[in-house]
Amino acid sequence: MNDIQYIGENLLPRQIGHFSVVLAFISALLATISYFFATQKQIRTDDTEGVASWQRLGRWSFGVHSVAILTLIGSIFYVMINKRFEYFYAHSHVDTDLPFQYNFAAFWEGQEGSFLLWMFWHVGLGAFIILRGMKDWENPVISTLACVQVFLSSMILGLHFGWGEHIIKWGSNPILLLRETMNAPIFQQADYVTKLAKTAKGLNPLLQNYWMTIHPPVLFLGFASTSIPFCFAIAGLWTKKYTEWLRPALPYSLFSGAVLGTGILMGGAWAYEALSFNGYWAWDPVENMSLVPWLVMVAGLHTHLIARATGHSLRATFMFYILSFLLVLYSTFLTRSGILGDTSAHAFTEMGLEWQLVLLQMFFLVGGLFLFFKNYKSIPNPAKEETVTSREFWLFIGSLVLILSVVLISFTTSLPVFNKIITFFNPSAKKLSAPVDTIGHYNKTQLWIGVFMGFLSAIAQFLRYKEFNFENYRSTLLKHLGISAGLSVGITLLLLGWINAASAWQYVLLLFAGVFTLIANADYLVSFMRKNLSAAGSAFSHMGFGVLVVGILASGVNKTWISKNRFAMEGLINFSEDQFGKNILLMKGSAIPTETGWEMLYESDTTYGTRRDFTLKLRKKSKDLKSVVDSFTVHPYVLYDKKSGKIASTNPDTRHFLTYDVFSHIAALPPTEQDPEIAHEVEDSLKYRPFDIPLGTPTAIKPDLAKTPQYSVVVEGINSSPTHPKYKAEEKDIAVGVKLKILRGADSVYTAEPIVLIREDNVFQLPVTVNQLGLRIRAESEIFDRLFVPQKDLAYKDYIFQQGQTLSVGNTEVTFEGVNASPKVENFQLEPSDLAFAANLKVVKKDKMGDSFYATSPVYVIRGTTPIPIKDDVPELGMHFAIAKVKPETKQITIKIAQGKPTQIPISIAEDAPRTDYIVLEATVNPGINLVWLGSILMMLGLSVAMFYRLRK
């Protein structure tokens, strides 16, 4: 294989990319070491000159590292945008017709790309810290950050070592050629590059969505941002300046809380808007593992504030910031090692980097904890304890409760890890399974966390740091809390009219906790904001939390399936309420009332390329079902896979109203519309009967099966530019559509237009189903012989006409009505110098039932001195017409007319064909979703306000 000289490969990006990968790794290592020595010198000596020179080397290395990372990202984008499919990454994630804007989503679809995205943000944050001038903190902080980068860049090194029999893989290089990653016969061909476009995998249709362009960068900035408080905490322990790091680190923690929170929120919004999950949160392991570091970060933020204000909780702050970063690493391990395959709907596929990921975690776990416990005794802790009436006391308790929430979520999410460990020691052990009711499982404990947090964040806000004089403050506190609590009781009672939560007292309690924190913090904002601006952010955040709790309850408890359809349960017994069919069958064109007081109509559908849009009308009826309260259209759609033709994704449509959303999603289509293989099987199993139907004459057909009603068929005409949902016209196609009317009884008329076409010597048939009669009709290829009769088979006779003259031809009468000097000629290219005219002829066939009129226009073209006659025909009568001779001087025209039988159109009809015109719909009303978004946005806004306030200070 090495002997082949390949043609058409662009190897430059590979060379640049490989160089960047190695450079990124080495420069990160160098930056770590340089900054390490700069830090050590800074701690141990007064040698400012020495510190500065190590720092200079560190800065240069970090700069080179940044350039290397950017160059590598640039090289990968270059091969993706230019569709260089000889590269593994381009071949796996893009294809020829991927729209430009999805190149970003395609970049981070792969593990290597998302590692690079993560590193990209580390580089950005590191550069920001260096450029801002953090004095003594730059050395230890960037040394730690660069060390993280060493590990991350090793994930894309792509080195292979031989270890006895085994090949050990160290990292996965994103800029390898396809032929370097796999062995395939295609690589025996020197020009294989030209043949790759067809096999390119492209971006998963589920990810072809603008959310996938914006959600991952924000989430990864969130993940990357947890490193900064971690680096500061490590720097604090390392330099033994245990409290000095608190001030510079605080804006970064607030930033991390805001950005990671926004990233998680956007993930929820993406799932809700673009996926068929019908929800923003499902306690999926991947979701949990992004939430957990955020919760710890928020706990750390609170202890950080305590430590800044009072000196208490300093140890906890160190611990929480280290833990938050470790949990990001753990999350990386869980989602990227393939270990979640059993329990998660959206984990990455495995890449063979499991042990490397374990090593990454272990290094920072052991290193971080070692530093922490080594310094534990030296970390200052005030001798005087916090009083029960102080803010720091309850803030700390709140942080503990957040950590408890983290433990509870992580426990169940880690089940696959427990399984791995158990089977490692006892391979025959039974595997633990995830809870039967996942959502209920998490909700039943997290509900109490929510109640706790609600009460704590309402009350603690009014408490004061270092409270020594509670006696004087007591009345103010009780007044504010009393009024807030009273108001909240009223609002809770009002809300219970909307949120149907009274069935469970736990829900009522949670609702009250949410309202209470909202009202108390609003009160705090109004009463105390002028005195202390820094509190505005915190009040916003906690109000947001309250709104979020109300939204979660409204959307969770009150979600209703309006597509419920319990009439159609077949033969099974013992159904509990949750087992009733949640999806409804809708036949095209017939409105179906549901038991929930709605009416649903599947109106139409349109196919554009691989996308099929559905138009559905939903009508909400009033309580007495007599009038329509609300009526609107929704457009869920499905995407077909370009290669297999199967459905690749079903995408919902969500109508947003102020207090509720209506979610709709195509749960199923007829099997023949889901999968072309099934369609073929069904087609092959149909029993087609051939018929010759004379054009224009209704022909009664006797059904084969008793269930098929009597019907007759009329061929209305032939369409030379036919359309069909599954037919994409190409230039050289010869296609005909047979325009059919199917009559049943006196007034049921259905139309159908089956197509038969010739493309590159192959015949394709596109049958059509008449669903109401269960008929499937196919046009047969003999139609071409019938329509295009060879000239030699026609017996022409000459007829000489004067203008306006009528002659009898067989049992018809033909009138020459006049000349058209600028005729349109089908299938014939007129040149500008051509002389052309058409003879307009009227053909009348006398009949007892009434006369039939037809028009036909044979054309005569004179090119130079050569006459070219172009014939025309009346297929209904089987007559053909051509102009033979023109005598301008006598105004006579000679027309050759051939008579024949009416053209017979060959079609085949199968009975009992499965229906193709229905959908299975899932539709729900989701109340209070807007409160979820509003609450979350308020939380993030509060964190941002606090961050900007701290940055300015």
Place this chain on the structure above:
Amino acid sequence: MKPIHIVAILVLAGGIAALTLQAKDVATYATFTDAKTATEKVKVAGKLKKDKPMVYEPTKDANKFSFYLEDTQGQEVPVVLLKPKPQDFELSEQVVVTGDMQNGTFVANEVLMKCPSKYKDEEIYMKKKN
């Protein structure tokens, strides 16, 4: 004892209680034999029988999809899923169903499929020539 310790111990106690509550939900995968005697819903992991019929007829019942599953003990049982047929179901090898046994049929309202990796060919890394 300091008040903060008392509250911390209370939080810890609450945590242990909550963890115990959660641990109760964790079980091992059941077999169909277990499912017959179980009083609550169980999860059964098994192999999809591809030679047996998989039937989804939306025009009769849009919320019923039936297939056959063989559990780890080799017992084969018809399964009725009370949902439309999931996309690409026929491609999956291992299937986890959640539900209960009713008259010899396992009635499931959740299903999790494990498909063979689409990207398997990419994971065959070229071995270096000696």
